Amino acid sequence: MKPEMNHKLHFRTAVYQTPFHPRTSALNVLNEWHRWKDYTTADAYFDETLEYAAIRNACAVFDLTPMTKHRITGPDALAFLNRLVTRDVAKIKPGRVGYCVWCDDNGQVIDDGTIFHLRPGDYRLCSQERQLDWLARSARGFDVSIVEDTHDVAALAFQGPTTCAVLKKMGLAGVEKLTPFGIGFFPFAGGELMVSRTGFTGDLGYELWIEPGRALALWDALFAAGADHGIRPMGTHALEVSRIEAGFVQAGVDFLPADAAVRIDRTRSPFELDLGRLVDFTKPVFTGRRALLEEQRRGSRYRLVKLDVEGNKLARSSYIYDRARNVVGTVTSAVWSPAAKTNIALASLKMPWGRPGDELWAEIYYQRELQWAKVMARCRVIEGAFFDPPRRRATPPADF
Amino acid sequence: MTDVQPANKRRDDKVVIIGAGHNGLVCAAYLARAGREVVVLEAAAQPGGAAVTREFAPGFRVSACAHLLYLLDAQVSRDLALESHGLKMARSNLRTVALAADGGHIVHAGGKVESGPVSPADRAALADYHARLQRFARVMGKQHNRRPPRIGGGDRSDLLGAALLGLDIRLLGRDDMREFLRIAGINVYDVLEETFESPLLKGTLALDAVLGTNLGPRSNNSVLTLLHRMSGTAGGDYGAVALPAGGMGTVTAALAAAAQKSGATLRCSSPVARITLEGDRVSGVQLESGETIAAGTVVSNADPARTLLQLLGARHLETGFAERVRHIRSRGTAAKLHLALDGLPEFTGLDGALLGERLVIAPDPVYVEHAFDHSKYGTASPEPVLEIVMPSVHDRSFSPQGKHVLSAIVQYAPHDAGAGADARRGEFLERILGVLGKYSPGLRRQIVATELLLPADIEREFRITGGHWHHGELALDRFLMLRPVPGAAQYAMPLDGLYLCGAGCHPGGGVMGSAGGNAARAVLAAGSTA
Numbered sequence: 018m019k020p021e022m023n024h025k026l027h028f029r030t031a032v033y034q035t036p037f038h039p040r041t042s043a044l045n046v047l048n049e050w051h052r053w054k055d056y057t058t059a060d061a062y063f064d065e066t067l068e069y070a071a072i073r074n075a076c077a078v079f080d081l082t083p084m085t086k087h088r089i090t091g092p093d094a095l096a097f098l099n100r101l102v103t104r105d106v107a108k109i110k111p112g113r114v115g116y117c118v119w120c121d122d123n124g125q126v127i128d129d130g131t132i133f134h135l136r137p138g139d140y141r142l143c144s145q146e147r148q149l150d151w152l153a154r155s156a157r158g159f160d161v162s163i164v165e166d167t168h169d170v171a172a173l174a175f176q177g178p179t180t181c182a183v184l185k186k187m188g189l190a191g192v193e194k195l196t197p198f199g200i201g202f203f204p205f206a207g208g209e210l211m212v213s214r215t216g217f218t219g220d221l222g223y224e225l226w227i228e229p230g231r232a233l234a235l236w237d238a239l240f241a242a243g244a245d246h247g248i249r250p251m252g253t254h255a256l257e258v259s260r261i262e263a264g265f266v267q268a269g270v271d272f273l274p275a276d277a278a279v280r281i282d283r284t285r286s287p288f289e290l291d292l293g294r295l296v297d298f299t300k301p302v303f304t305g306r307r308a309l310l311e312e313q314r315r316g317s318r319y320r321l322v323k324l325d326v327e328g329n330k331l332a333r334s335s336y337i338y339d340r341a342r343n344v345v346g347t348v349t350s351a352v353w354s355p356a357a358k359t360n361i362a363l364a365s366l367k368m369p370w371g372r373p374g375d376e377l378w379a380e381i382y383y384q385r386e387l388q389w390a391k392v393m394a395r396c397r398v399i400e401g402a403f404f405d406p407p408r409r410r411a412t413p414p415a416d417f
Numbered sequence: 418m419t420d421v422q423p424a425n426k427r428r429d430d431k432v433v434i435i436g437a438g439h440n441g442l443v444c445a446a447y448l449a450r451a452g453r454e455v456v457v458l459e460a461a462a463q464p465g466g467a468a469v470t471r472e473f474a475p476g477f478r479v480s481a482c483a484h485l486l487y488l489l490d491a492q493v494s495r496d497l498a499l500e501s502h503g504l505k506m507a508r509s510n511l512r513t514v515a516l517a518a519d520g521g522h523i524v525h526a527g528g529k530v531e532s533g534p535v536s537p538a539d540r541a542a543l544a545d546y547h548a549r550l551q552r553f554a555r556v557m558g559k560q561h562n563r564r565p566p567r568i569g570g571g572d573r574s575d576l577l578g579a580a581l582l583g584l585d586i587r588l589l590g591r592d593d594m595r596e597f598l599r600i601a602g603i604n605v606y607d608v609l610e611e612t613f614e615s616p617l618l619k620g621t622l623a624l625d626a627v628l629g630t631n632l633g634p635r636s637n638n639s640v641l642t643l644l645h646r647m648s649g650t651a652g653g654d655y656g657a658v659a660l661p662a663g664g665m666g667t668v669t670a671a672l673a674a675a676a677q678k679s680g681a682t683l684r685c686s687s688p689v690a691r692i693t694l695e696g697d698r699v700s701g702v703q704l705e706s707g708e709t710i711a712a713g714t715v716v717s718n719a720d721p722a723r724t725l726l727q728l729l730g731a732r733h734l735e736t737g738f739a740e741r742v743r744h745i746r747s748r749g750t751a752a753k754l755h756l757a758l759d760g761l762p763e764f765t766g767l768d769g770a771l772l773g774e775r776l777v778i779a780p781d782p783v784y785v786e787h788a789f790d791h792s793k794y795g796t797a798s799p800e801p802v803l804e805i806v807m808p809s810v811h812d813r814s815f816s817p818q819g820k821h822v823l824s825a826i827v828q829y830a831p832h833d834a835g836a837g838a839d840a841r842r843g844e845f846l847e848r849i850l851g852v853l854g855k856y857s858p859g860l861r862r863q864i865v866a867t868e869l870l871l872p873a874d875i876e877r878e879f880r881i882t883g884g885h886w887h888h889g890e891l892a893l894d895r896f897l898m899l900r901p902v903p904g905a906a907q908y909a910m911p912l913d914g915l916y917l918c919g920a921g922c923h924p925g926g927g928v929m930g931s932a933g934g935n936a937a938r939a940v941l942a943a944g945s946t947a
Contacts, residue, residue, distance in 0.1 A: 093732075096732060097732075100732055100736075101736075121736075121737055122735045122736065122737035122738055122904075151736070154736055154740050155736040157731045157739060157740075157743065158726070158730050158731030158732040158739070159732055301694065301696050301697040301733075302697060302732075302733055302734070302735070303735075304735040304736040304737065305735065306697070306735065307735065307911055
């Protein structure tokens with residue numbers, strides 16, 4: 018851990034820089050930054066459209082270090098995780114990663130994240146929000162050690178069709194054998210580089226995990242190897258486009274973390290986020306199980322759907338109406354999808370709305386030279402992903 | 418999506434009850450009478466839990482924890498025919514003697530001052546105060562045998578329950594209802610200050626409110642605990658106290674006899690190590706001996722924290738619920754003092770005929786509050802408050818001929834003696850004897866044997882978390898539908914087949930039996946719909 022993060026004068030450092038900052042700051046010609054979990058993070062480096070294009074057509078590097086990370090070990094690590102999250106963690110074998118959500122007792126999603134089964138009994142849990150308090154409370158009665166090591170692990174998301182070729186060129190022998198959600202360890206610069214075939218873009222891609230002291234060496238090696246493969250840095254704006262295209266939900270955007278909600282109807286269950294596949298009732302206990310069983314019996318209140326929105330106006334935060342002009346929900350994320358070449362949105366609709374074929378309308382307000390205009394755009398419910406290229410799953414990935 | 422697994426079929430009709438305290442026995446009796454196969458498992462060698470009579474010195478016996486009866490549920494007594502099983506009172510409607518070091522004692526009972534330096538205004542005020550509290554206590558008492566309503570569930574019986582509670586309060590009439598709602602959540606000190614003049618009278622009445630709680634007279638909720646204490650009629654009337662013949666052990670012996678006569682099996686010296694599970698429901702218990710007993714229903718008379726966090730384990734509960742249980746406040750502050758005496762003691766200025774009454778050392782409410790102050794920081798009161806009874810005055814079975822037994826509840830004791838417990842016990846005993854010596858200078862010379870049970874000892878001997886006799890603080894945030902914790906106030910726990918039946922549930926502690934009866938009804942209702 019960096020000394021200033023441990024020190025009693027830590028509060029004098031308002032915003033941290035990641036170990037990659039010397040490189041990211043040099044590349045950030047737009048000088049556009051925001052604060053992500055107390056780290057300064059690039060919104061965009063040179064052109065968000067081109068950065069997005071790198072994700073889909075070459076390869077792009079995103080500084081993932083601020084992602085909240087926990088190391089979970091001890092004899093009860095598996096039992097603890099299984100009681101925490103809704104899916105069966107026993108099915109995540111060593112060397113594998115699993116996407117998961119966890120709920121409060123009411124079966125409402127607190128956060129989502131990924132569980133990395135690094136080595137037998139040794140787990141990393143990444144979360145979107147800070148979770149140490151909930152994890153500590155959930156750990157009572159378990160012989161488990163939970164350490165938040167966000168600051169101790171530098172991480173890059175490396176996404177796009179040429180990523181595998183670049184990693185091979187970097188000397189990571191056998192990296193092409195990693196299947197989606199696989200983890201590999203590679204010697205690097207006298208240490209160990211962990212590579213997982215994971216990401217937030219819905220494309221072929223990897224995430225690279227290394228101790229902070231070797232972060233710059235990793236960055237340099239990656240950019241050297243990627244020079245002929247179109248490597249670019251990417252900021253959060255480009256990532257956001259690919260995230261919505263992939264249909265991934267984001268805490269605080271597509272759902273309100275249950276522990277942050279004041280109004281009881283503002284939260285969502287996994288079923289209501291179209292994540293029912295992550296709920297495994299064969300487990301005898303996990304937090305939220307009883308409420309989710311009850312929800313299955315009674316029916317859910319909401320449904321998260323993917324919408325293809327007519328026209329080219331973004332349906333950002335739009336109300337969704339039925340044919341009779343009743344409000345049946347709201348858009349949570351919206352973007353023009355360059356990959357699907359259509360106007361897309363994620364929306365949370367009241368049941369029973371959101372069935373394929375439902376007639377739905379988005380009320381879109383937009384500005385044209387400072388003057389507001391409104392359009393009602395027809396929406397079509399999409400089943401499956403907006404964009405789901407075969408290269409996302411191909412093993413070994415082709416060299417592009 | 419994974420399909421929901423159908424709930425495991427009820428393995429059999431059998432019910433295991435953990436703990437043969439009064440509530441466990443009441444629950445067993447009702448379930449057995451309804452035809453259920455019931456086994457009651459008791460860790461101690463005899464049934465009774467914290468309502469037992471046992472020897473503490475050769476030839477000297479005493480009610481080892483609870484020593485007065487006032488809340489025993491009338492319906493339970495009737496249903497289980499406890500009198501026919503040997504329950505009778507040595508004395509009902511005991512007087513209270515507020516001891517004064519100078520001999521100016523106040524003797525009162527049922528709101529009437531019988532003797533002592535009390536002004537006419539205070540006498541009138543006491544009659545008025547007592548009658549009003551009795552009316553309030555009666556409303557509280559009416560809730561004892563009702564399942565607390567679940568709020569927001571929309572269930573018809575829950576709505577009815579909530580409506581009945583509201584109706585009971587409304588039927589007090591306008592003035593009483595306003596007064597009830599005004600004082601129910603506040604502290605007894607303020608109420609006493611606005612009602613009485615005499616410090617001694619106020620001190621004694623303050624003690625009634627805080628006995629067995631981790632509250633001082635100035636703590637909020639101390640009117641609620643007073644009303645709770647007054648909400649039964651087993652002592653003779655609302656707020657009255659009685660001494661059962663043979664001590665509190667007679668009450669539980671009668672309950673054990675009633676349960677066994679109904680067909681329940683009682684197994685003593687059978688401490689339960691853990692509650693066993695099969696999938697997502699209870700499958701029985703495992704004893705410390707290793708023996709397992711299969712049962713589709715497990716009802717625990719142990720306190721909620723012990724049942725859910727120790728016998729079951731937090732890992733088998735959902736996080737939020739386990740956290741709520743962990744936050745149950747169960748810091749016991751009441752110690753129990755037993756003195757074997759070689760004769761009847763003398764208290765300065767006290768008629769010997771009054772030695773069989775309830776003697777109270779709480780000279781004024783500030784004294785009680787100061788005694789409490791120390792408990793906040795985990796230390797013992799330098800000058801504790803005492804509630805004293807001498808059962809041997811009424812009942813020769815307690816001591817050898819010519820000898821006597823003094824039983825006292827002493828507050829406030831250090832709740833966690835930890836290391837150096839014996840030294841702290843000795844130190845606290847000295848303080849208690851010092852206080853007693855101010856009222857009975859010759860007492861110390863009459864002592865043949867002593868036993869002082871600190872909360873930690875009570876926790877150990879009676880297996881009650883924190884040694885708290887309510888199995889968790891009784892307060893507005895832990896009352897009715899909030900007891901023991903919100904979302905689990907109807908005896909069924911959020912684990913299929915597991916129930917609580919003890920004082921940790923509505924309506925709370927004191928030797929009542931209401932929780933046991935209510936839990937039995939919850940088990941039977943679940944069985945009828947399974």
